[in-house]
Structure formats: C-alpha cells, structure tokens
Amino acid sequence: MIMRKVLVPIFAIVVFLVFWELLVWVNQWPNYKMASPSDLWPAYVKYDTLFFTYGWQTLWRTVAGLLLAVVLGTALGVLMGVSRTARDALYPLLVGFNAIPKATVVPIMALMFVGQHDLNTILLAFMISFFPIAVSVSIGLSTLEPEYRDILRALGASKLMIFRKIALPKTLPEFFGALKVSVTLAFIGTNLVEIIEPHGRGLGHLFDSAKISSDYPLMFAVLIVLALMGILLYYVVVALERIFAGWAERGAD
Amino acid sequence: MRKIDNDHAAPITSGAASSGASATHTDSSTQRMENALIDIRAVSHTFQTDSGPLQVLDKLDLSIAEGQFTAVVGPSGCGKSTLTRLVAGLLKPDSGEVWLHGELVKGPRASVGMAFQNPVLLEWRSILRNVMLPLEIVPERVPAAEHEERARSLLSLVGLEGFEDKKPSELSGGMRQRASLCRALIHKPDVIILDEPFGALDAFTREDLWQTMHALRATEPFTALLITHDLRESVFLADEVVVLSDRPARAQYTLSVPTSSHERTLDDLYTTEAVEMLAILRQQIQLAQGRTPASHS
Numbered sequence: 165m166i167m168r169k170v171l172v173p174i175f176a177i178v179v180f181l182v183f184w185e186l187l188v189w190v191n192q193w194p195n196y197k198m199a200s201p202s203d204l205w206p207a208y209v210k211y212d213t214l215f216f217t218y219g220w221q222t223l224w225r226t227v228a229g230l231l232l233a234v235v236l237g238t239a240l241g242v243l244m245g246v247s248r249t250a251r252d253a254l255y256p257l258l259v260g261f262n263a264i265p266k267a268t269v270v271p272i273m274a275l276m277f278v279g280q281h282d283l284n285t286i287l288l289a290f291m292i293s294f295f296p297i298a299v300s301v302s303i304g305l306s307t308l309e310p311e312y313r314d315i316l317r318a319l320g321a322s323k324l325m326i327f328r329k330i331a332l333p334k335t336l337p338e339f340f341g342a343l344k345v346s347v348t349l350a351f352i353g354t355n356l357v358e359i360i361e362p363h364g365r366g367l368g369h370l371f372d373s374a375k376i377s378s379d380y381p382l383m384f385a386v387l388i389v390l391a392l393m394g395i396l397l398y399y400v401v402v403a404l405e406r407i408f409a410g411w412a413e414r415g416a417d
Numbered sequence: 418m419r420k421i422d423n424d425h426a427a428p429i430t431s432g433a434a435s436s437g438a439s440a441t442h443t444d445s446s447t448q449r450m451e452n453a454l455i456d457i458r459a460v461s462h463t464f465q466t467d468s469g470p471l472q473v474l475d476k477l478d479l480s481i482a483e484g485q486f487t488a489v490v491g492p493s494g495c496g497k498s499t500l501t502r503l504v505a506g507l508l509k510p511d512s513g514e515v516w517l518h519g520e521l522v523k524g525p526r527a528s529v530g531m532a533f534q535n536p537v538l539l540e541w542r543s544i545l546r547n548v549m550l551p552l553e554i555v556p557e558r559v560p561a562a563e564h565e566e567r568a569r570s571l572l573s574l575v576g577l578e579g580f581e582d583k584k585p586s587e588l589s590g591g592m593r594q595r596a597s598l599c600r601a602l603i604h605k606p607d608v609i610i611l612d613e614p615f616g617a618l619d620a621f622t623r624e625d626l627w628q629t630m631h632a633l634r635a636t637e638p639f640t641a642l643l644i645t646h647d648l649r650e651s652v653f654l655a656d657e658v659v660v661l662s663d664r665p666a667r668a669q670y671t672l673s674v675p676t677s678s679h680e681r682t683l684d685d686l687y688t689t690e691a692v693e694m695l696a697i698l699r700q701q702i703q704l705a706q707g708r709t710p711a712s713h714s
Contacts, residue, residue: 311537318505319554319604320525329553333541411541411584 196380203381204388211382214370215389222354222366223393225282229289230350230397234343237294241301245335246327251302262295266353270360281363289353293346300342304335337412340405347397351390453480453516454640455504455608460513461665462499473499475665476513481608481640481657488643488651490698491661491669492706497644500666501610504642505529518607527555530601530609534616536593538585544596545581548572551604558604571599574636575629591622595629602637611643615650624683627653631681648698649686658694660701670701 181201188200195203208215240258244251266288273284308331316326358368367386374382406413457479463472473496481487489497502508503515506525515522517529530551538547548568552559559567572581575595585593594614601609615623627650633639645651651658652674662669672694685691 309535309537311533311535312539314502314505314507314533315531315537315550315600316554317507318525318529318531318610319527319551321554325554329550330539333539336541409541411586 196378199381199384204385207379207382207385211370211385215367215385218365218367218370219389219393222351222358222368222390223397225285225366226289226350226354226393227397229286229353230293230346232286232290233294233297233346233350236290237297237342237346238301238339240294240298242305244298244302245305245331248306251306258295258298261291266292267356267360270357273357274361281357281361281365284361285354285357285366288357289350292353292356293350296342296345296349297339300338301335304338305331308334333409336409337405340401340409343401343405344398347401348394351394351397355390454483454485454518455479455481455642456514456516457500457504458514458516460503460510460515462496462503462508462510463665464499472665474503474510475667477661477667479659479668481642483640484638485657486634486641486643486655488645488655488658489661490645490648490651490658490702491666492663492702493646495661495664495705496666497661498612500661501531501612501642501644504608505531505610527558527604528607530604530606532594532597532601532609532611532614534613536585536590536597536614538593538596538600540585543582543584544572544577544588545569547585547596548599548603550600555604568599568603571602571637572596574633575599589622591618591626594618594626598626598629598633602633602639606639608640608642611641611645613644613646616646623647623650627683630654635680648695648702651698652691652694653681653683653686658698660698660705662705663707669705672698672701 185200185202188198193200240254244254269288269291270284273287277283277287312330312334313326316330321329354366355368355371358366359372362369362372367390371383371386374380374386457477459476459478460474461472461476462474463470465471477500479487479489479500489500491497499508503510504517504522506515506517506522506529509523517526538544539550542550545565545568548571549564552564552568556564569578569581572578575598577592577595577599580588580592580596585596588596597614601611615626618626631654634641641655643651643654648658656674656676658672658674659668660670660672661667674694675690686695
C-alpha cells in the first residue's frame with residue numbers, strides 16, 4: 165500500500181528526470197535552448213536564500229488567495245445552489261468574468277491598488293481560482309435528490325438543519341474536487357502578477373530576473389520549484405479531503 | 418373522471434365475494450370511516466408544468482384506520498407519489514383536506530416516517546447513525562436514554578445486527594433498504610409512508626423484505642401507506658388495496674384482503690383466494706388504464 169502510494173510516484177519522477185537529462189544530452193542542446201536537470205542543482209546551491217525568501221512569498225500569497233477563493237467561492241456556490249434566481253442571475257456574470265484573460269487584469273489591479281503588492285497578488289490568485297469552487301458547490305447543492313430533503317423536511321426540520329446535516333456534507337466531495345483544480349490555478353494567478361508587474365517579490369520575480377540576466381538554468385529551476393510547491397499544496401488538499409470527505413472514497417481495487 | 422362500466426365491475430365484485438375477499442366500490446359519496454388515522458377528503462391537486470396545468474388528483478377519498486396497512490396501486494404517473502407528499506405534509510392540496518390523527522395536515526409533522534425507492538442513506542454516517550437521524554430532529558418522541566438501544570434493536574429485527582458501524586456503501590441494496598425502513602420507524606411515527614421502497618430490488622431480495630415487513634409489524638405495530646407497482650406485493654403486505662384511476666386519479670376500487678389466521682408466507686400468494694384477488698386487481702388496473710379487461714372466469 166505505502167509502496168504503491170509513495171514509491172510509484174517517486175519512481176515516475178525519477179524516470180521523468182532521467183528521460184529529460186537524456187533528451188538534452190542526446191540532442192546536445194545548449195542550456196539556453198533547454199537546461200537539463202543536472203544544470204539545475206548549481207542554480208539551487210548558488211541562490212538558495214533567494215529560493216527560500218521568494219518561495220515563501222509566493223507560497224503564502226497563493227494560500228491566502230486560495231483561502232479567499234474557498235470562503236467567497238463557497239458563499240457564491242451556496243447562494244446559487246439554494247436560490248434558482250441567484251443561479252440564473254449570477255451564472256452569465258461569473259462565466260463572463262472567468263472568460264477575461266487574467267493577464268489583462270494585472271495592470272488594472274496595479275493601478276487600482278497602487279503599491280499594495282501583496283493585496284494585488286492575493287486578489288488575482290483569488291480571482292483565477294474561485295470559479296471552479298463556486299460552480300461545484302452550486303451544482304452539488306442544486307442536484308441534491310429531493311428524497312434527501314424530504315426525509316428531514318417531513319419531520320419539520322428547518323432549512324438550515326437540512327443544509328447542515330445533509331446538503332453541506334454531501335457537497336464536500338465536489339468541493340474538494342474543485343479545490344484540487346483551484347490550487348494549481350491559484351499558483352498561476354500569483355505568478356502572473358509576480359512576472360507581469362515587476363515589484364521584486366516571489367518566485368515570478370526570480371524567474372523574471374533570471375530571464376533578464378540570461379540565466380537559463382535558473383529559469384528552469386524556478387519552474388521546478390513552482391511545480392513542487394503545486395504538488396505539495398495538492399497533497400495537503402488530498403489529506404484534508406481524506407479527513408473530511410473520506411467516506412466518498414471507494415475501497416481501493 | 419372515468420366511470421367504471423358496471424358490466425365489467427359486477428362480475429369482479431361477485432368473483433371477489435365468492436372467494437372470500439370483500440370488495441367495495443368507492444366514489445366521492447363513500448361514507449367516511451370513523452376513527453380513521455389518515456383521512457383524505459376530496460383532495461384535488463394540479464401541477465403547473467411547462468406544457469400547461471396537469472391535474473394529478475381529482476377529489477380523491479381515502480381513509481386508513483389506525484394499525485391498518487393500505488397499499489395504493491395504479492397506472493404509471495397517476496399521482497401516487499403526489500399522494501404520499503400530501504399525507505406527509507410536504508405539499509398542500511389545491512382543494513380538499515388531509516386529516517391525520519384528527520388534525521388537519523397543514524405542514525410537515527414529526528409523526529410521519531418515510532421510505533423511498535432510493536434508500537437515501539447518508540454515505541458519511543454509519544448505519545447506526547443513519548437510523549438515528551430522525552431522532553436528531555425530533556428527539557422528544559423517544560426517551561433520550563433509549564435512542565441508541567432502540568436503533569440497535571430495530572436493526573437486529575431486520576437482520577442487520579453486526580452492521581451498525583458499517584458505512585452504507587459497504588452494504589448491498591437490500592440491506593440499505595432495510596436500514597432505511599429502520600430509519601422510517603425509529604421515532605415511533607403514527608404512520609409510515611412507503612413510496613415503492615422495494616421497487617429497485619431483485620425479486621428474491623424483495624420477497625425477503627416483504628417477510629421483514631411482516632416481522633416488523635408483528636413487533637412494532639404501525640399504520641402504513643404503501644405505494645407500489647407490484648400487485649403481489651400489495652396483496653401480500655396490505656390489509657386493503659386501493660386502485661387509483663388514471664390521471665387525474667380518484668380512488669377507483671378498494672379490495673379488502675382477508676386477514677389470515679396464521680402469519681402470511683409466500684405460499685399464501687398461490688392460494689385460489691390470492692390468485693382471484695390478483696386477477697381482480699389486474700382487471701382494475703386495466704380499467705384504470707382505459708383498456709378493456711381480459712374476460713375473467
């Protein structure tokens with residue numbers, strides 16, 4: 165069990181790295197075309213403090229944006245799941261908002277909240293990641309089979325009671341499914357701001373400076389750290405899911 | 418709406434009488450049962466659908482005495498489920514009245530237990546906690562100290578002893594339905610409303626559950642309204658079978674199933690009496706569907 169859960173993914177990552185290294189080596193690509201995994205290590209050693217400082221900035225701002233997305237996305241989802249009118253009114257707005265390329269929002273936000281870099285970054289991470297949560301929660305709530313409601317309603321249970329005892333826990337698997345998508349989206353949001361709007365913070369900034377100084381291995385090194393942080397946060401969500409919605413998981417095999 | 422042709426109805430009634438089952442015609446002028454636990458009086462209901470109004474019930478009369486098990490059969494989509502929602506107080510009729518225990522039903526009330534074709538168990542709760550769910554809403558109906566004990570004894574009565582801590586997903590469809598029946602009974606409801614609870618089960622499991630219903634009734638007497646498509650089920654479980662007409666539904670025909678001196682077994686479904694009753698019901702269903710019934714010998 166542990167073999168399969170831990171060793172198999174690690175083995176797959178090792179295979180991937182070896183393949184990458186071989187690809188670069190066989191083609192004899194220069195590192196400005198594609199850096200190989202063996203080029204990355206020196207970059208990490210050379211800039212280790214930068215990676216920690218910038219990595220932390222990216223991580224906490226992403227998590228903050230994600231938490232905001234969870235709170236407001238869930239609230240919107242509940243509203244749309246409970247009220248048909250709210251659903252009809254809000255869906256086109258939300259879809260429209262979601263369709264706007266977030267890169268275009270970055271300069272607007274920068275003007276709106278001049279100098280408040282952390283706020284800008286968190287808000288963008290939120291904006292890009294709340295949509296899946298809102299939609300999943302609303303669908304989870306609105307597709308609740310009427311019989312579930314009826315067994316408690318027939319006893320005179322209040323709407324709030326039905327929501328708390330049945331609707332909310334029943335929607336948790338959908339919520340966590342959406343949260344897994346939102347985690348990676350939030351990272352994209354944070355880095356959009358960090359790369360497009362240069363204000364000297366986060367891994368996006370490190371990437372940007374690497375680009376300016378033509379340090380190609382460093383650029384790749386940043387990307388790998390971002391990927392690792394995405395994986396880390398994803399598994400945090402998986403762990404939370406197991407605690408709060410473990411019942412939805414069917415027995416393995 | 419549809420008047421029953423007397424030429425068809427007459428031989429059926431006599432056939433039933435000769436086999437020991439008494440059958441009565443019901444219409445809006447039927448005299449009202451005294452001391453009825455559930456009394457449905459001239460209830461009409463119309464749904465507003467996208468394609469215009471759809472009348473499902475037309476001055477429907479139905480009485481169920483305390484402790485009586487009544488089955489309702491009828492053509493598909495004739496408003497049987499609407500009837501259960503009216504009795505449960507989940508729906509208000511456009512006209513007419515539903516009385517329960519001498520009180521006019523105006524909304525949901527704690528004295529009703531429900532079970533559906535879908536067992537609707539909460540997947541995140543153990544079987545025991547699922548069965549105890551109604552007591553979280555209406556705890557006062559059973560003394561607090563007896564809550565868990567009562568749930569456990571009901572579960573063992575339906576053969577689920579040892580499964581109390583399992584999750585619903587670990588149980589078969591029939592077992593889940595058994596748990597759902599326990600949940601319907603946990604708060605000692607005055608009436609349980611069963612909306613095709615055995616409809617989705619395979620034939621053997623269904624027959625097992627019929628026996629379970631009899632066992633439950635022997636230990637835990639209850640009043641029941643059963644909606645079903647299965648005529649054998651209605652005759653095996655109920656004291657009275659009501660045939661509804663096609664939409665808009667009225668009570669078209671009522672069949673009293675004679676109480677047997679011994680506990681009912683599946684063999685009782687193959688006696689001459691039972692075969693007669695089933696034939697009558699089948700003819701009534703055909704009438705309700707607007708077809709001419711096959712000749713009855």
